[in-house]
Amino acid sequence: MIRPILTALTALGLAAPLAAQEVTPDPADWDAVLEAAEGQTVYWHAWAGWNSTNEYIAWVGDTVSERYGVRIEHVKLNDTAEAVSRVIAEKSAGKDEGGAVDLIWINGENFAAMKEQGLFFGPWVEDLPNWQYIDPVGNPGTIVDFTVPTDGLEAPWSQSQVVFYYDTARVDAPPRSIRALGDWLRDNPGRFAYPQPPDFLGTTFLKQALMELAPDPAVLEKPVTEEAYAATTAPLWAYLNEITPNLWRGGAAYPQIGPRLIQLMNDGEIDLAISFNPNEASNAIASFELPDTVRTYVLDGGTISNISFVAIPYNASAKAGAMVVANFLMSPEAQARKADPVVWGSGTVLSMDRLDPEDRARFDAIERGIATLSAEELGTTIPQPPPSWMTRLEEDWTARYGVGQ
């Protein structure tokens, strides 16, 4: 029915805008998606600050190109918000189709902001064939992003967890709680730093501290309210006031991004660092960025976990291709490769008991890095509080410590 009309319009020279807008197949009809995807180029906007990630994305690109005829162009971002800005700029310019961004590596605040503005395509995620390997009940983080329901608008593809690492050549017993960290800093002034909020990892450190220090951690599962905020964060500010003079540079300067901590550790400027990647230390050792005496550990009370997603903007040019990529990212093959410390070493979002025995074997065969903890050692994970907490914490932190005293 549509085809003759299109032909007629083409004849009239009117179909150009329609032709540019791909006819997006129903995600439930996967064969149609595959057919539409073939030959498409997916511009995947993804943070590119880490070599291992970039190389993994390049491998995904090679593989989906071979198997599905979908090309990936990795648009290397410094900050995910650049892609968000792009979509907003397109929307304000009225470019509701043929957009520059096909797929975004996203979560947390960025997801919440774009969802609120209605900037996503979907829902599509739960129709993907590989969704069967996800267990949303066992791992609610796959459908709830910082307490915001994903509503099928973003597909989980990577899981990470807060860890700490230290150099065994310089530190015997690292502090195993936030409180103990404060005491340790008193004895070792200047030997720990966290990235400056609103850097993602820096804010995560604040949240990790808040989880341990809050009088009633249960309020952190609900969006922030005025009363809850004041009472819950008071101990955090008291704690930060106490440790700030003992931080690296006395808190007068902060590392701007997480990976800078690796450099500071290697330069001997700090002895203890925080990371959002349990495999980061092993990986850094392998690429000569850290000495092989560095080891990873987690806090006794558990650490915050975090799931990364991919989402498709409402005006993406290659929605079918983007869905094919997202589906491949959730495949046992891609997930197992990603979990390999030699490649990247980040956690899988798949549920082991939903996998075939041979797929499970892929994961069992992975050798952990020298400074990587096993799943048991990683212990309990704590879910992220809602983004509204994060925003308030960032604002307050900046007013207190970020603008000079």
Added chain:
Amino acid sequence: MRAARATTAPPRATRRARFLPWAPLLTLAVMLGPVLAGLAGTLAPALGYMPALGGTGLSLAAFDALFAWPGLPRAVALSLGVGFAATALSLVIVTLICAGWAGTRAFGVIERLLSPLLSVPHAAAAFGLAFLIAPSGWITRALSPWATGWGRPPDLLILQDPAGLSLIFGLVTKEVPFLLLMTLAALTQVRPGQSLRVAQALGYARVTGWLKVIFPLVYRQIRLPVYAVLAFSMSVVDVAIILGPNTPPTLAVQVVRWMNDPDLAFRFQAAAGAVLQLGLVLLGLGLWRIMEVTVAALGRVWIASGARGRRGAEQAVRLGALVLGGLAALAVIAGLAGQVVWSFAGLWQFPDFWPDAFTLRNWQRHGPRLAGPVMETLLIAGAATFLALLLTLASLEAEHRHGLRPATRALWLLYLPLIVPQVAFLMGFQTLSIATGVDGGRAAVVLAHLVFVLPYVFLSLSDPWRAWDRRQDTIARALGAGPDRVLWVVRMPMLLRPLLIAAAVGFAVSVGQYLPTLLVGAGRVATLTTEAVALASGGDRRVIGVYALAQTAAAFAPFTLAVLLPRLAWRNRKGMRDG
């Protein structure tokens, strides 16, 4: 019909003559169109209008939010302080080097040492410097532990100090070569040799004579580059992120942070901050102008006093200038050397001066991925520079042939893209380029680069071009040469050196562009700079080394040509070598 028109078509030269008078206007439109439209696109959200984010009314709420930010007074003071300190220091160093050493063999060495440094991209220079001066940096490593006794680096706030001193140092190392090149280009027109000999015959010591006789002439020609340096230093983003303070950062850096905040409501505040940054730069220029007038008045008193200068003081000043200029050059060179070492480094810890091992692995891992960005960078920079030269030459020639005298106010328009902080109009510029459908491709990026390349090319070329002795034109015309022939055979060869310098400057400017490439290229156009900055966020000095070196090489090549070509072309024409 066709034949009829062909027979009545005017001769080629006449047709071109019709285009030429429009060239200055076209040049201005290419440069200013995007800037003005971008400014409008920034002003609108600053006043609360951005329908995509639900802002449809007009309000000052964004400015209220901006002024409520507790870091604002310090951020503003930092921007002003850093801008003035970096500009004044650079100008003083360049002036004293020229005053003390112009025409000597040492000057030739300084020139050869400093000029290529102009091509070192700002981010690369800043990274190099950061590794030098950090408490765990190369300088400390050279002295530790044998001299300092430090087994671990001291917890000193050298980098990113709240007063912005390391940022100022970083900017000076990059602005000194720029101003020196601009001064050199101006000097070839001022002909200092004759005037200086007169001054020295009257008993003036070298530096005093130069300052009194040559400097007023030179400053007139480099004033606008100096303004550009001031505006740039006040609003620079990449260098300030690497070397500048963060508690709070400079205003420009903070504006970019707000722009990138996941909370989209900050877009309004960012726009307001961008508008404030623009006002701040204008204020800075006004203050600088007042300083100019004051210094000029004092200078006239000094010149009229007839003081000849004391030899002892002269020697101290000459030596000081040499040391400062040398330090600026050394800092960048040592910084680059550090990056070379890092790009081959295995494990390299404090306080080791050299890495534990050298390896080719870093280059093997990242080298192959350089090819695409290198091609893209060269194509874009080449195209933008070519267009800029073409427009600049056409405009200058139109001025010359049709007696168009650019009004002083019109001249200011030329500096708009350099003076308006990038953050102030890029936000609106992006929306504009999407709306007009010119975004996302290489051609669009070339056009965006042209906005920044054109003024630099024009700046570098217009003064030497206009200062060309018109009597040469009169003589050539009297000998029967037409205006085209005078242009190609007399004027361009005589001005070969400024022409090549202008091209090299334009090329380097294009190579260094980050934000415009990212925004207008929709992230799809990957140049060395966009790749380097994206990877730099990972902080591994090995990767930064590989990319920074590739980026430096891309910008360096044209400068080598600009220096070598005139020497090659005029190896048998001694009189032409100076320009």
